[in-house]
Amino acid sequence: MPSYTPNALAVPESGIRRIHEIALTLDDVVSLAVGEPDLPVAAHVLRAASDAWLEDDTRYTANGGIPPLRAAIAAKLRRDNGIECGPDQVWVTPGATEALYLALALILAPGDEVLIPDPGYTTFTMAPRMQFAEPVPYRLAPEHDFLPLAAELDALVTPRTRAIILNSPSNPLGVVFPEAVVRELVAFAQRHDLWILSDEVYEAFTYGLPHISPASIDPSRVLTVQSFSKTHALTGGRVGYLVTPPGPTGLLRNFQEALISCVNTPAQRAALAALEGPQDAVVEGARHYRENLRAATALLDARGIGYREPDGAFYLWVDVAYASGGDVARWAEEFLRERGVAVAPGSAFGRGGEGWIRVCAAAARDDLLEGLSRLPTP
Numbered sequence: 001m002p003s004y005t006p007n008a009l010a011v012p013e014s015g016i017r018r019i020h021e022i023a024l025t026l027d028d029v030v031s032l033a034v035g036e037p038d039l040p041v042a043a044h045v046l047r048a049a050s051d052a053w054l055e056d057d058t059r060y061t062a063n064g065g066i067p068p069l070r071a072a073i074a075a076k077l078r079r080d081n082g083i084e085c086g087p088d089q090v091w092v093t094p095g096a097t098e099a100l101y102l103a104l105a106l107i108l109a110p111g112d113e114v115l116i117p118d119p120g121y122t123t124f125t126m127a128p129r130m131q132f133a134e135p136v137p138y139r140l141a142p143e144h145d146f147l148p149l150a151a152e153l154d155a156l157v158t159p160r161t162r163a164i165i166l167n168s169p170s171n172p173l174g175v176v177f178p179e180a181v182v183r184e185l186v187a188f189a190q191r192h193d194l195w196i197l198s199d200e201v202y203e204a205f206t207y208g209l210p211h212i213s214p215a216s217i218d219p220s221r222v223l224t225v226q227s228f229s230k231t232h233a234l235t236g237g238r239v240g241y242l243v244t245p246p247g248p249t250g251l252l253r254n255f256q257e258a259l260i261s262c263v264n265t266p267a268q269r270a271a272l273a274a275l276e277g278p279q280d281a282v283v284e285g286a287r288h289y290r291e292n293l294r295a296a297t298a299l300l301d302a303r304g305i306g307y308r309e310p311d312g313a314f315y316l317w318v319d320v321a322y323a324s325g326g327d328v329a330r331w332a333e334e335f336l337r338e339r340g341v342a343v344a345p346g347s348a349f350g351r352g353g354e355g356w357i358r359v360c361a362a363a364a365r366d367d368l369l370e371g372l373s374r375l376p377t378p
Contacts, residue, residue: 011129014122015329015348016358022333023342030363030371033342035171035315037233037362039288041270042281045232048273052266061265063256064249065092065241069272073241076275081203082216083224089244091252092263092271096201096227096240101127102255103223103242107163107195108133114197115156115164117148118350119317121171121199125350136161137350146173146308146317147181150188163195164188166214169202172349172358173317174310176209186217196222201240202313204231205286207293209311220245230314231282232274239263239271289314292361296368304378314362317346321355323376328355341371 016033023029052058064070070087077083077090093099100123108114110132116124118137128135138153140146153164166185168177177185189196196214203211203226215222227240244252256262293310300307306319324331332345344360346353361368 007129007132011126012122014126016122016344018348019332019336019342019344022336026336026340028340029336030341030367030374032359032363032368032371033344035230035360035362036235037230037285037314038364039233039281039285039362041233041237042274042277044277045234045270045274045281049237049266049270052269057265057269059265061262061268063253063262064088064090065263066265066268066272069268069275072272072275073243077224077243081211081213081224083213083219083243085219085243086246088249089246091242091244091256092268093240093242094238094260094263095229096199096225097123098260099225099227099240099242100124100197100199101130102252102259103197103225103244104128104131104133104163105255106223106244106248106251107197109162111160112162113158113160114162115153117165117167117170119146119172119346119353119356120165120167120349122348124165124167124199134160137352138164139352140173140175141352142308146170146175147177148185150184153185153188154192157192157194161192161194163197165197165199167199169206169211169312171202171313172315172344172346172353173308174313174315175308176206176211176311178209179212182212182214183217186214186222189221190218194221197225198222199225201225201227201230204282205289205314206312207290207310211312215243228271228274231285232271233281233285234270234274237267237270239267289362292363292365292368295365296359296361296372299369299372303373303375305375314360316359316361318343318357318359318375319355320357320375322378324355326354328353328357332357335374339374341374343371
């Protein structure tokens with residue numbers, strides 16, 4: 001029998017999905033492992049998708065997306081992010097996951113290295129390996145409030161380093177980079193002539209610090225990944241987008257044709273309605289998640305359990321080293337089977353996550369508090 005490539009076998013399993021898949025086989029689970037908003041999609045967004053289906057607006061679109069959506073995204077980027085770009089620099093994708101893959105395909109060759117956050121989202125490790133490149137973790141440590149340090153980054157750069165992935169607001173940490181840190185990271189990339197791949201999926205949810213897009217500082221070297229999944233609770237709609245510097249239009253047209261042709265038309269119509277219609281649901285989402293986080297941290301404080309105070313996104317990064325015995329992945333599975341609560345083990349996000357768990361605070365508040373109440377007492 002023919003064999004699979006060593007590269008395919010080197011792509012790591014998602015520790016988040018492992019817990020989630022086990023949870024699906026069990027009864028009465030409090031599900032706090034995956035980043036699924038619990039709020040409904042706004043009615044005008046659902047109606048736009050429904051109208052597209054009923055009108056049989058189901059044909060192929062341009063590889064990069066329908067022109068009105070690309071134009072609306074470009075206008076949003078100028079207005080909200082300070083990113084000057086045209087519609088031809090916007091590529092609509094089936095979620096931010098494919099946008100990340102497209103960006104890496106543009107800038108990485110086999111054997112190249114990309115600096116990735118540790119702890120950081122699982123796809124940051126998986127996607128480079130799928131392209132025969134090497135993810136090189138950079139440390140985000142609690143003693144530095146999980147912020148990257150330029151001096152430590154400098155030491156990781158080799159002749160093969162081509163890019164750095166930044167993620168603010170952070171999944172799983174809830175960290176939002178202050179403007180000074182963003183500028184320092186852009187200067188680091190300029191110093192070493194690196195690409196920046198900026199994952200900004202949680203940009204709508206920040207608490208006290210403004211979101212700063214690196215492309216607003218240096219648009220020539222930044223590839224920006226964004227999504228409708230979290231902002232508009234459209235996780236199953238699968239619409240994200242990649243924003244590039246001017247230039248790679250022909251390349252990305254080819255990539256999209258080979259990978260997906262285009263995102264389905266009703267989902268694009270929904271995304272357009274999400275951008276151009278009322279934003280009440282987005283505002284309500286930010287308020288709801290912030291209140292959930294406040295309630296959850298109050299409970300953890302009362303129980304004496306440590307955590308990182310979130311600046312953004314809708315996750316809690318909780319310290320369970322007192323209970324996990326140096327193997328938080330094993331502990332999380334036992335916690336699920338014995339206590340009926342699904343949480344993401346921190347080690348799924350890199351070595352720096354050992355001893356921590358990620359808890360999704362976008363769940364119903366009663367479920368969130370019940371799940372946290374079942375954590376062992378320190």
